[in-house]
Amino acid sequence: MLTITDLHATVDGKAILNGLSLTVAAGEVHAIMGPNGAGKSTLSYVLAGRAGYDVTGGSVTLDGTDLLALDAHERAAAGLFLGLQYPVEIPGVSNLTFLRTALNAQRRARGEAEASGAEFMKLVKTEAEGFGLSMDMLKRPVNVGFSGGEKKRNEMVQMAVLNPRVAVLDETDSGLDIDALRVVSDGINRGRSPNRATLLITHYQRLLDYVVPDRVHVLVGGRIVRSGGPELALTLERDGYQDIAA
Structure with missing residues (x-):
């Protein structure tokens, strides 16, 4: 489903990704771990098409479509979702408006019928309840006044409503207490599907205690x-990265 081949990328002229190759098949969850500065977040931004992250070589395809040839909004319409380490606040735009606009924009891009008001409200209410967010919170501006855990729960609602083909979650466990971690992890597990590939970027084993990945990859020096299997994360938790050379 998601195929990354010999990917090279720079930020402000500095090489960050140096020949990264990875394939995540439909139905699989892969975890990427690595020390600070290894290129984990850069990978997520490159996949999403963030400005300032320049691809200098390699390819990325989603279901055979050249992802790098698409603008950021086209990548979203193609089925890519990025969960941010630090979700941004959008004053003046309610969660409900944001979600319905995003959902219908993607449906239009795919040639699908837009969601009616009733259909949308039923969907978002069901998903919000599953992540412990009230409708009152969804009427508030996006992430404004939310705690760190509430912002991550809100992202899980966004992911559930948009139903992406590929979910890239950049340190979704960052800043979560135990209860929020369990709720978010449950959402990731409920989103596992033969039609979705998931890429988890994380520093710690604790997320993987709840979301057991099919594969774990160690990213060092941009590649x-x-x-290995889930046991590799346990080895890293015990021994760190000092014995793993780029």
Whole structure:
């Protein structure tokens, strides 16, 4: 589903990704771990098409479509979702307006019928309740006044409503207490589907205690230097990265 081949990318002229290759098949959850500065967040931004992250080589395809040839909004319409480490606040725009606008924009881009008001409200209410967000919170501006855990729950609602083909979650566990971590992890697990590939970027084993990945990859120096099963994350938790060379 998601295929990354020999990807090179720079930020402000500095090489960050240096030949990264990875394939995440439909129905799979892969975790990427690595030390600070390894290129984990850069990978997520490159996949999403963030400005200032320049691809200098390699390719990325989603279901055979050249992702790098698309603008950021086109990548979203193609089925890519990025969960941010630090979700942004959008004053003046309610969660409900934001979500319905995003959902219908993607449906139009795919040639699908837009969601009616009743259909949308039923969907968003169901998903919000599953993540412990009240409708009152969804009427508030996006993430404004939300705690760190509430922002991450809100992102899980967004992901559930938009129903992406590929979910890239950049340190979704960052800043979560135990209860919020369990809620978010449950949402990721409920989103597992034969039609979705999920890429988890994380520093810690604790997320993987709840969301058991199919594969774990170690990113060092802008490329993947080791891959393995879930047990690899336990090894990293115990021994760190000092013995893993780029």
